[in-house]
Amino acid sequence: MIQSIVKDLDFLSKISEPADERDAQVGQDLLDTLEANKQGCVGMAANMIGVLKRIIVFDNAGKPMLMYNPEIIRKADPYETEEGCLSIPGTRKTTRYRQIRVAFLNEQFKPRQKTFTAYTAQIIQHEIDHCNGILI
Numbered sequence: 001m002i003q004s005i006v007k008d009l010d011f012l013s014k015i016s017e018p019a020d021e022r023d024a025q026v027g028q029d030l031l032d033t034l035e036a037n038k039q040g041c042v043g044m045a046a047n048m049i050g051v052l053k054r055i056i057v058f059d060n061a062g063k064p065m066l067m068y069n070p071e072i073i074r075k076a077d078p079y080e081t082e083e084g085c086l087s088i089p090g091t092r093k094t095t096r097y098r099q100i101r102v103a104f105l106n107e108q109f110k111p112r113q114k115t116f117t118a119y120t121a122q123i124i125q126h127e128i129d130h131c132n133g134i135l136i
């Protein structure tokens with residue numbers, strides 16, 4: 001179900017809890033809400049739809065990808081960039097890594113690891129920041 005986007009910075013600054021299989025509907029809602037906002041949005045975390053669980057969705061080179069409990073386990077090649085966010089007006093400077101390896105649970109809650117690079121890696125880093133209450 002498409003949910004509305006949270007813009008309350010106090011709420012968005014809270015750290016999200018680990019997700020489990022009871023949160024599958026939140027994952028589906030995130031996919032639906034990303035699809036509905038895809039004109040101006042390439043990724044989303046569950047706190048942006050009002051749920052403080054570690055769940056993210058993002059555009060993975062043209063296809064939506066859902067992750068539960070994503071964690072960056074390796075990162076390389078830092079650079080400075082500027083990002084916007086659907087929840088906050090404007091853009092802000094930040095440091096990102098061109099290559100990251102992420103451990104996560106997939107849509108079936110199976111543990112997986114995958115390496116991402118370039119823009120996709122940047123989106124994932126932004127969404128994982130959301131899970132940690134970091135606003136960029």
Ligand SMILES: [Zn+2]
Pocket residue numbers: 084085086087126130136
């Ligand atoms: Zn954001």
